[in-house]
Amino acid sequence: MACTTLFGVFLLASFVALGLGVSVTLEAEAFAGKLEANRTIFRSEASNVRNVLLYMDESIDMTFCLGSDDTILIENIYYSNDGSEDLFVLELDGKIIADVSGTTGTDFGNKWNTISETGRVGEKMSVGSGEHTLRVLVDAQDRSKDDGYGAELDRVVLDVANNSDLSCPETTTTSTDNETTVTEETSTTYVEESSTTYAEETTEAETTIPCEGDDC
Structure with a gap:
């Protein structure tokens, strides 16, 4: 098993024959940065003992990069639920590619620590090289029966x-911004110093002109 880094996020890649080639795990909590901190929930049965809570109409975006054109398949989604049935809608780069129903039923809250799985979702997809975003959105099969717990x-x-390796290369945005900032700061300082020097020279010249008698 090899670990790679995606924007500081761990992706687990294992070379297991699942029909295509390599199994890559995208951990939900690694992409939960835009959600409130209390949405990452401790669950002892979850991978990395963490789940991410999503209410109806909320989603999480999982970004990954491909070094070359490839074929991918959503092999499995692992989740937990205690209550009415939820629907997971999946989008790739803004296009809906599949949806799958979750489990239903309750055990007085105990099922939140039971990790369920969907199995394969959708079909194999040909995907080009570069950066891609897989969005997982939580919906309800029947909105009138939504239990509000997500x-x-x-x-x-x-x-x-x-x-x-689905990690994305680091960008140079920060260093470019720094260089631009330095250039702007240097230019601004130079202009200010030039103006100040010019004003001082002018004032000094005006105050040293002699004026006596009929010449005034």
């Missing part, structure tokens, strides 16, 4: 034909 997402497992 569902907890544990992880999504992708089956990837060729690319085992």
Whole structure:
């Protein structure tokens, strides 16, 4: 098993034959930065003992990169739920690719610590190289029966034909911004110093002109 880093996020890649080639796990809590801190929930049965709570119409975006054109399949979604049935809607780069129903039923809150799985979702997809975003959105099969508790997402497992490293390269935005900032600051300081020097020279010249008698 090899670990790679995606924007500081751990992706677990294991070379297991699942039909395409490489199994890559996207941990939900690694992509929960835009949600409130209390949405990451401790669950002893979850992978990395963490789930992410999503209410109806809420989603989480999982970003990954492919070094070359590839074929991928959503092998499994791991989650927990205690209450009415929820629906997971999946989008890839803004396009809906599949949806799958979660489990239903309650055990007085105890089922939140029971991790369920959907199995394969959707079909194999040909995906180009570069950066991609997999969005998992929680919906309700029947909105009138939504229990208001949502569902907890544990992880999504992708089956990837060729690319085992789905980490994205670091950008140079920060260093570029720093260089621009330095240039702007240097330019501004130079202009200010030039103006100040010019004003001082002018004032000094005006106050040293002699004026006596009929010459005034």
